Amino acid sequence: MSQVSQPGFQASWFYSFWKFSRPHTIIGTSLSVLGLYLIALSLFSNLVQAQATTPILPLLGAWIACLCGNVYIVGLNQLEDVAIDKINKPHLPLASGEFSPATGKLIVAITGVLALLLAWLQGPFLLGMVGMSLAIGTAYSLPPIRLKRFPFWAALCIFSVRGSIVNLGLFLHFNWVLSAGGKTQNSAFLSIPSAVWLLTLFILVFTFAIAIFKDIPDMEGDLLYNIQTFTLKLGKQAVFNLALWVLTVCYVGMILVGSLRLAEVNSLFLVSTHLVALVWMWWQSRQVDLQDKSAIAGFYQFIWKLFFLEYLIFPIACLFA
Template sequence: MSQSSKNSLLLRKSVQSSFHWLYAFWKFSRPHTIIGTSLSVLGLYLIAIAVSSTGFSGIPVSRVLGAWIACLCGNVYIVGLNQLEDVEIDKINKPHLPLASGEFSRQTGQLIVAFAGILALVVAWLTGPFLLGMVAISLAIGTAYSLPPIRLKQFPFWAALCIFSVRGTIVNLGLYLHYSWVLKQGQSIPLVVWVLTVFILVFTFAIAIFKDIPDMEGDRLYNISTFTIQLGSQAVFNLALWVITFCYLGMILVGVLNVPAVNPIFLVITHLVLLVLMWLRSMGVDLQDKGAIAQFYQFIWKLFFMEYLIFPIACLLA
């Protein structure tokens, strides 16, 4: 083999190795949470623009980019720490994750989590005080959720509270206050932000309880008490559906009552369509099929993602 052929082969192996590592990191970051975090940064930015009527030039791109990077790093820290503490459980429930499958060593996972946590705080500190407060509180709750001796995830109520308090309240209010601070406006929170916050808060509760349905086997083996283990998968499945139904009916009511700063027609039609779609999709879910449950769980996340697009658009159309 010629030297050029050897160099070409080494380059190809290096590229493949890099791609494999990046793909493993993508799995480690839990893509659905990355997408949700990114859309929350974008959605609150659009709402802040709509409320302020300053136009897109009112908030510098650097402030939005800083918020996005800080939130993404915080996201990686939280989900990564959870994987570090749940390797044995994930070998049963989520064997495809990098630590459980052996793609990442424990030391690699620790380095990623430490770097992500530090970078999240540094970027938030450089970007704005409200963003720093939001990121710091989120990281503290994420740490308490996964790390012994507190490890709140072993208690169903506190586990759910951690998840929906961060995604439902802290992220939404913190991001809006950050953008409002950049716009040099008062720190009062408008009604439309509270409407979205309540919706996401309640919707995230449904996600928090539903996510344990496909993980029942590993959770029971390692004494992680969840609502699914306590109530059964069918009861939790039905509860999640009705919680999300309540969310959509609430948004439809907001449109019917013609709440200021949102387009009522757009709000009612979009949420009515999604509500019908969810119930139609739920009828085909076999709770004995772990794959079917996982697919419907991802569908619920897609509904969650869409809200961060639909509601800001309703505000921009007002």
């Protein structure tokens, strides 16, 4: 290959890898790592003040380990869903032929090993979180278990990882790091404040909505390959409405918590931002045509943007407390 074409080839490969990594999940993972780090700093600032500087390396290390785990999980799913993705998501690298199956397997193997190795080097809580996430992600996609075939178990896999395992595991890891590897204040680093439980509950319920909504634009391929989903069982409109009301419960719950001052957060900021997000969501939902696959996919990406936003809003509410 000539030197002239080499840069173009590299750019094309990295763009394909970016698509392979499923960018919306990469952004979500990155913000969750940053958000839990900021919450740990805000709630245990006394531990940080005892040190000369705020430690950044633990944040970077956890972020890279989680990104590797993310690529492993979404990559394994694509390896097992090539035929389905040719119908539902033909732009993905394996479905389009940009990546060969051998390339996909190599990427998945390398990122899986790196995720576990990096987590092991950084501490027990991060290793536990990454290990559990990879195990559930494997069970979700890989035969003979392949839990994604069953609506209940598929949803449980998604919201248990994104909702509880990631949030609690990351907070415990960062709290452990900030307490000098668990060597200070006895077992204080094992304490999980009400604000973290609140965020965990919010994300847990929120990701249930993501889990059921994601299959609405994929009905054709799921039906052809016998992947049972709530959309196939209940219909587009019912699942769309259910997801909207689940998200509404999330936001109303946050507004009530802020109004009643039930957590260590800035109540005014928490209430106002979640009220705006709730109104924005319903306004956007009124413009969705359920007969237009691109419109449904667009609203799905909008829900992910609300998910991203929460990992910015909530840590700020903690910092302003």
